[in-house]
Amino acid sequence: MRQLRIFFRVIIETGIGVRRSGWSNWLVVSILAIALTIFGCILQVTMTMKNVVTAWGSQLEISAYLKDGFQPKRVAREISQIPEVQLVEIVTKDVAWDEMKATFKVASLANPLPNTLHIRASNPDAVEAVAAKVKLLGAVENIRYPLKVARKINELRNFIEIAGFAITAALSAATLTVIGNTIHLLIESRQREIEILSLMGVSPFYIKGPFVLQGAAYGAGSATVAIIVLAIMHLYLDPYITDQLVSLAPFLPRNIEYEMWQTFGILLGLGVLVGAGGSAWTSGRYIKI
Amino acid sequence: MIRLQNVTKDYGGRPALVNVNLHIALGEFAFLVGPSGAGKSTLMRLLYREETPTSGSVFVGGVNLTRLHKRQVPLLRRRLGTIFQDYKLLPRQTVFNNVAYILRALGVDEKEVAKRVQSALSVVSLEHKVDAYPDELSGGEQQRVGIARAIVNGPPVLLADEPTGNLDPATSLEIVQLLERIAERGTTVFISTHDTTIVNALRRRVIYLKGGEIVSDVDSGVYELESNLNV
Numbered sequence: 001m002r003q004l005r006i007f008f009r010v011i012i013e014t015g016i017g018v019r020r021s022g023w024s025n026w027l028v029v030s031i032l033a034i035a036l037t038i039f040g041c042i043l044q045v046t047m048t049m050k051n052v053v054t055a056w057g058s059q060l061e062i063s064a065y066l067k068d069g070f071q072p073k074r075v076a077r078e079i080s081q082i083p084e085v086q087l088v089e090i091v092t093k094d095v096a097w098d099e100m101k102a103t104f105k106v107a108s109l110a111n112p113l114p115n116t117l118h119i120r121a122s123n124p125d126a127v128e129a130v131a132a133k134v135k136l137l138g139a140v141e142n143i144r145y146p147l148k149v150a151r152k153i154n155e156l157r158n159f160i161e162i163a164g165f166a167i168t169a170a171l172s173a174a175t176l177t178v179i180g181n182t183i184h185l186l187i188e189s190r191q192r193e194i195e196i197l198s199l200m201g202v203s204p205f206y207i208k209g210p211f212v213l214q215g216a217a218y219g220a221g222s223a224t225v226a227i228i229v230l231a232i233m234h235l236y237l238d239p240y241i242t243d244q245l246v247s248l249a250p251f252l253p254r255n256i257e258y259e260m261w262q263t264f265g266i267l268l269g270l271g272v273l274v275g276a277g278g279s280a281w282t283s284g285r286y287i288k289i
Numbered sequence: 290m291i292r293l294q295n296v297t298k299d300y301g302g303r304p305a306l307v308n309v310n311l312h313i314a315l316g317e318f319a320f321l322v323g324p325s326g327a328g329k330s331t332l333m334r335l336l337y338r339e340e341t342p343t344s345g346s347v348f349v350g351g352v353n354l355t356r357l358h359k360r361q362v363p364l365l366r367r368r369l370g371t372i373f374q375d376y377k378l379l380p381r382q383t384v385f386n387n388v389a390y391i392l393r394a395l396g397v398d399e400k401e402v403a404k405r406v407q408s409a410l411s412v413v414s415l416e417h418k419v420d421a422y423p424d425e426l427s428g429g430e431q432q433r434v435g436i437a438r439a440i441v442n443g444p445p446v447l448l449a450d451e452p453t454g455n456l457d458p459a460t461s462l463e464i465v466q467l468l469e470r471i472a473e474r475g476t477t478v479f480i481s482t483h484d485t486t487i488v489n490a491l492r493r494r495v496i497y498l499k500g501g502e503i504v505s506d507v508d509s510g511v512y513e514l515e516s517n518l519n520v
Contacts, residue, residue, distance in 0.1 A: 002396035003396065005397075006395070009394065193379055196377045196378075196379060197394075199337065200391045201364070201366030201369075201391065203363050203394065204363070206394045289363070
């Protein structure tokens with residue numbers, strides 16, 4: 001109960017601290033909201049690009065040509081047991097021959113085509129591995145798949161991931177700096193008060209806690225503003241972006257995933273974490289008890 | 290209650306205290322006097338662990354402060370009441386909140402806070418000023434708020450570092466008499482001062498510090514060193 005009362009008092013002290021900070025609250029929240037909105041946009045773009053690339057990669061197919069005398073259905077069942085395989089489509093030699101005859105003028109001769117399986121992996125990373133496993137099967141005569149494209153797609157996805165991580169790190173550092181400097185200024189302006197509290201025997205948790213919570217509140221407030229801005233953008237800009245992307249690359253699915261909730265969650269979590277972390281670090285450094 | 294054993298404190302080769310030995314018993318009332326730069330404030334700062342000695346040991350309430358971990362310092366300070374020359378009141382808090390602050394920080398419930406604050410303010414006769422802010426009070430009243438804050442948690446030791454330094458002689462005497470009354474209730478009161486009037490008026494134990502050394506320690510002393518040496 002006593003601990004709960006102390007925590008409650010720390011929250012009240014935080015409120016008093018926020019109220020005393022006056023106009024600087026708005027300044028900090030505005031700067032952070034801008035940084036988090038930019039970050040949210042970049043995060044959104046990288047996540048969408050990743051989804052687009054993944055969707056593009058999921059179109060990649062492995063064609064496996066079977067030896068004569070093997071049942072395509074049985075081989076297809078065997079291949080579908082491979083964990084990374086998402087879909088196996090059977091094109092029997094008769095169907096393929098009929099299609100060929102319908103498309104081209106071919107001489108009347110015995111069907112030379114093999115039974116074929118079209119295999120799709122669950123993600124572009126797995127294409128190469130699935131192809132290698134399929135090739136090892138005794139029933140498979142030969143396989144074909146766009147190896148270079150698969151590798152390029154994977155490289156692109158990796159690049160997007162690394163770029164996203166680098167941008168996250170850079171913006172987190174910028175946010176940390178803004179929050180750290182603000183809390184530093186607040187600490188400086190309340191240095192005498194901190195000295196008095198320390199001499200009275202007030203615990204470091206009670207003295208530093210309100211600054212840490214104030215930083216977390218800045219982070220949460222800024223993230224909320226950024227989320228509102230991004231939600232508005234999502235509502236009005238995303239349909240237009242989808243149209244543009246699909247018209248540029250018709251093979252892309254129309255239902256591109258924008259992962260808005262994930263972005264909002266990351267923004268809020270990052271805002272609070274960086275806010276509290278930046279303040280905790282600054283309090284630890286500048287409040288000497 | 291307070292014990293210093295062979296305490297030396299120097300700041301980069303400049304000695305502030307040299308081999309000081311001192312014992313103040315529970316419930317005792319004592320003055321620490323001496324000229325400016327004698328080491329009075331350094332000694333007081335050692336007692337509330339704002340400083341640590343270069344050598345020797347400092348005990349308060351049986352606790353060896355030289356071995357006290359940094360994390361335990363707030364616990365020590367809660368067991369001490371400290372009064373300062375510049376009052377050190379929170380300027381944006383009312384009298385009530387200044388006195389209540391430490392109790393709230395310790396998680397004491399509001400009813401108990403109100404009771405203890407009222408009691409402390411009645412000791413210093415400031416019950417009628419609960420809603421005033423420090424800058425609305427006279428120097429003497431501010432120091433009385435400082436005393437109320439120092440005693441609100443019922444500490445066994447009260448340290449006062451030049452408590453009358455900013456006050457006129459009449460108010461100074463009032464403040465020291467108030468501290469004397471608090472000592473009569475069993476609290477150890479240790480006052481550092483260079484205020485001749487109050488020391489001579491009370492005729493209590495006087496410890497004279499000069500050049501960082503205790504040069505005289507008499508039970509019913511006066512401020513003037515020579516008079517004490519002739520006791």
